[in-house]
Structures are given as structure tokens and as C-alpha cells.
Amino acid sequence: xxxxxxxxxxxASGKGTQADRVASRFGIPHVSTGALLRxxxxxxxxxxxxxxxxxxxxxLVPDELVLRIIGQWIRNxxxxxxFDGFPxxxxxxxxxxxxxxxxxxxxDLIILLELSDEEIRRRVxxxxxxxxxxxxxxxxxxxxxxHDHCPHCGDRLVRxxxxxPEALEQRLHLYRGMTLPVVGYYERKVPHLMHRICAExxxxxxxSKISTLVDEEGI
Ligand code: AMP
Numbered sequence: 001x002x003x004x005x006x007x008x009x010x011x012a013s014g015k016g017t018q019a020d021r022v023a024s025r026f027g028i029p030h031v032s033t034g035a036l037l038r039x040x041x042x043x044x045x046x047x048x049x050x051x052x053x054x055x056x057x058x059x060l061v062p063d064e065l066v067l068r069i070i071g072q073w074i075r076n077x078x079x080x081x082x083f084d085g086f087p088x089x090x091x092x093x094x095x096x097x098x099x100x101x102x103x104x105x106x107x108d109l110i111i112l113l114e115l116s117d118e119e120i121r122r123r124v125x126x127x128x129x130x131x132x133x134x135x136x137x138x139x140x141x142x143x144x145x146x147h148d149h150c151p152h153c154g155d156r157l158v159r160x161x162x163x164x165p166e167a168l169e170q171r172l173h174l175y176r177g178m179t180l181p182v183v184g185y186y187e188r189k190v191p192h193l194m195h196r197i198c199a200e201x202x203x204x205x206x207x208s209k210i211s212t213l214v215d216e217e218g219i
Pocket of ligand 1: 033035037055058059060061062063066084085086087088092171
């Protein structure tokens with residue numbers, strides 16, 4: 001079974017949902033840098049305050065802060081993970097490789113969820129999020145409204161401040177400019193680990209493909 005997984009994809013491609021399902025089925029911890037940063041902000045930590053000036057505008061948080069948060073996570077939890085939303089730049093990918101090489105625990109699976117811009121905009125428009133537990137819902141699919149209680153933890157559902165159209169366009173621009181090159185980086189470096197999955201399909205069909213990849217032996 002795979003133990004060190006990176007899940008790449010544009011906003012609203014289902015990374016969080018799929019990483020949660022992998023965590024439940026395989027017991028591999030789901031690590032979302034976006035959720036870790038939001039939790040730092042909610043707790044009012046220095047790191048959270050520094051990150052807020054970028055997150056609220058849909059900009060990338062400086063590598064130094066993100067690498068600090070990931071380093072802390074690995075020190076506290078070890079080297080079994082499914083990363084969602086990290087790495088977001090070639091610099092972050094190279095740092096992660098170096099850190100994992102030192103621990104003799106290299107990545108063993110990289111998955112890219114692919115989605116059209118049109119579908120991304122449609123999904124983000126309908127998205128409600130729980131800042132407490134990190135769950136996301138669709139207004140249309142789940143019949144929920146803003147400020148309803150989160151079906152998982154009971155907190156209030158909100159529209160993330162970076163899900164508004166202007167910030168979303170900025171995030172899409174950054175995804176193309178900064179994060180898609182990470183795909184090229186892995187395709188050159190470890191092509192045998194890299195897999196693409198069409199994220200327009202239903203959640204179950206996508207999860208079935210991901211499960212097959214996670215279940216495979218060896219690399
Ligand atoms: P997400 O929940 O993955 O959409 O992330 C929300 C926001 O957190 C992003 O728009 C960025 O501002 C910030 N963020 C999350 N992960 C990273 C990362 N790996 N590098 C830089 N910024 C990040």
C-alpha cells in the first residue's frame with residue numbers, strides 16, 4: 001500500500017473530499033495546508049496572521065511559512081500522509097523531496113485531479129465550507145444554505161473569503177503559473193509515480209480509481 005501521497009489539482013477538484021475518503025479507508029492522515037493555515041488564523045497565531053494577508057486575496061502564502069507548517073506536521077506525526085494543496089510550487093516540491101530524502105521516506109504516489117475552468121467556477125459558486133472541521137458542501141447537491149449547521153460538526157457553514165469570484169480568478173491564475181509546473185517537475189523526476197484522473201466524474205468513480213492506485217504494491 002502507498003503511504004506518502006501527493007494529491008494535486010485546481011480549486012474545487014475534490015482534493016479535500018478524496019483525501020478524506022483515503023484517510024477513512026486506508027488510515028493515512030489527510031494533511032491540507034489550506035486547512036492548517038485557516039486553523040492557525042482562527043487561533044490567531046503569529047503564523048496565521050502572517051498567512052492571512054495572502055490567503056484572503058487568493059495569493060500563495062510564502063514558502064517559508066508553508067514549509068514551516070509542513071515540517072512541524074512531519075515532526076509531530078511522521079511520514080505517512082496524503083497531502084492536499086501541497087506542494088503548490090516547484091520550490092515547495094523540491095524542499096519536500098529533500099526533507100523526505102533525509103528521512104529515507106520518498107513519495108510513493110502522485111495524483112493529479114483534472115477539471116475544466118468552467119466546472120471549477122460552477123463548483124466554487126455553489127461551495128459552502130466549515131472552517132471548524134474543514135468539510136465542504138455544495139448548496140445545490142446537499143441542499144444547504146449559508147449559516148446552516150455543518151452536518152459533520154455543527155459549526156456554521158460559510159462561503160470562504162477566497163471563494164469569491166475575484167479571489168478565485170487569482171487562484172486559477174496562480175494554479176496555472178505556479179502549481180501546474182509541479183506536475184511537469186514530477187513527470188520528469190518520477191514519471192512512474194504520476195497519475196492523472198479526470199475529476200469531472202462522480203466522487204465514487206474517482207475514489208475507486210484512487211483506491212486502486214493506493215492499494216498497489218511497490219513503486
Ligand atoms: P486551499 O484550502 O488548499 O484552497 O488553500 C487556501 C489558501 O491557502 C490558498 O489560496 C493559499 O493562499 C494558501 N495555501 C494553501 N496551501 C498552500 C501552499 N502549499 N503554498 C502556499 N499557499 C498555500
